Amino acid sequence: MTAYAHLYGKIFLSGTMKVITGLHIGALSDSMSIGGIDSPVVRDPVTRYPYIPGSSLKGKLRSLLERTEFTRQRNGNVEQYFSRPGGGNVKHRHECTKPECPVCRMFGATSSKQDEGNNLPARLAVRDLHLTRESAEELKGLETGLYMTEWKSENGLDRLTAAANPRQIERVPAGSEFHFELVYTVTDTTQILDDWQNIIEQLRILEDDALGGHGSRGYGQVQFKCEQLVVRTLDTYRNGDDSALILDDFGEEFPLRSHWDQVAGLFANGFASQHV
Template identity: 40%
Template sequence: MRQQALKGKLYIQAQLTVLTGLHIGAGSDFAPIGAVDSPFIRDPFTKQPIIPGSSVKGKIRTLLAKSLSPSYVLQKIEEDDERIQRLFGSAAKDSARPARLQFFDMKMTADSVRQFDAMELDTYIGEVKFENSIDRLTATANPRQIERVPAGAAFQFQLVYNIESPEELIEDMQFLADGFKLLQMDYLGGHGSRGYGRVRLSDFHVGVFSLQKEELGVDTAQFEQLFEGCNIL
């Protein structure tokens, strides 16, 4: 069976630090005169920048799939590595399965909000990067303004893993650690080839919760050390 009984939950916390300006765009049908051409996504209540969990989940999954793909063109979802399917789920027809990983939208830490709130920035906790693309045939300039989360901003990274098969737990965590390492060697959001979106994960904390009477034997310190070892920046 592709889905098994729930044995417990593994809770993973860390700090995600933005190393270079980060842009995850927020769609807008209306841009008043003088506004930034491409704003980043914000929490509608606090107006502070957030990082959607879907962005992190999709990025890590894609990086893992690309790393295991035999060619430049990715295979179909149902042909993904078994570890990818059980961690990130699959909506493929006739072989759908739920994900063991549950990602959270990331909010800035309280300390980081206080730090940047006291700074004079282009926008509220944001900087504006002026860029200019040049048409190679006509030499026509196309200036634009891109809003970025400034380097140094810290976010609360949270992730829950469903423990369904204790025998696969270590393998799943090692594979997830590979995903963390790939993410830190790549980028989040857009314009990564121009230096945007470099991030670092640090200060991992792993906890476990289970209503099962039998002892799962989960060594959370082992996983914390494993994830911390992924920090190469």
Template identity: 40%
Template sequence: MKLVKKIVYTGSILLKTGLHIGGTNAALNIGGPDKFVVRNPINNIPYIPGSSLKGKIRSLVEIANGESNAGKPSNNPKSKAGALFGTAGDNNAKHPSRLIVRDAELDITSCNFENTDLPYTESKTEVCIDRITANANPRTFERVPAGATFKLNMVLNIFEGENEDELKDTLKRAIKFLENDYLGGHGSRGYGQVKIQFDNENGEEHVY
């Protein structure tokens, strides 16, 4: 199968509410958050893993098109989600992903992080109330604050004989689904509302 072109989408992910994508709580931090965000271990800057972003928009496409397989990814390569995000399984079901989603780096110039209580992040304390005993159980989450932006970079591969318009339309719809849902954890409690801003809505094409 011949590769016809690569369409590169660049832009930003603007946080409209605080974002928590969990990292590894490798060390006990007395007095610190109970749940940490994922950070680059080299420079300690938070980022959005490409796997988190890709997995979220795939699940939204599957739900919107009725393609969810009991909560698992659909293995039908002819489905909208399967055509764009790929499928696994036996030889008849295997279909490599057409979409590459890069890790999104935090733009440290996007807002003033000097007043945050943690490097580039805030700590948010919530209280869980036992409905029987009324006992309070406080817990603290680390979040990247609202107003921060991450650098978005995705690549859509188009092969000979494929429906380019359908793949592009599925991706654009996926982004709209995400903006009306949430990214990361605890979205039902207000976390993770985002706005996607493309440098060029149609992407930059590289023809082969």
């Protein structure tokens, strides 16, 4: 059964993500012959620019939220939490399909059995992250032998035989900046603040964690700079206005919270003035 979901509007958070230590988000290694890199990064097929698939950031945020939510349940059963109702051997991923669950309502859930649980559409979408114009220009000038990236040798040792297993891993260099955008669909106006608190919290945790591969080797430290929060209600879309509200005063407090009365008013008004 598919849970019925309202659509009150959309909220967009955008800004830049800075790569603090070399970042590796791997593509399938079908291009081994090109340049002899064992582990290439994902690239746009047209421009050949390295980019970060939105699914990589979204997956990381989901796994961090699963872990923080599970931790907050304190006495939760790990086997039960990281599995799916109705069976399957899906482990290490949470999917309870309960509409009130902060993880499932944010990232979506599909029930493995028709008669158990709900299919929840994801509220959060993450756009692909592309290099800012300045970073792209800078990286084009790199002289590493690779287009816009660097490579790093990792010398893995086989723990049993002590045989060296050298590999070349391609990375997006430190200092590069990507544009990011998160798109949140408002399906329940009473959960907007809770959901966004979770998003912001996971972004902060991610800054102290790692994005992409080889995080334990120090890869993938990133830093988010939020620049703009845009709210669009149904009225915005119907009237063709650009946006109902633009917030760009990111200070100590997340602007959605400091402007909450205004935001709540927008959604309430949207309702009151429903076109008949």
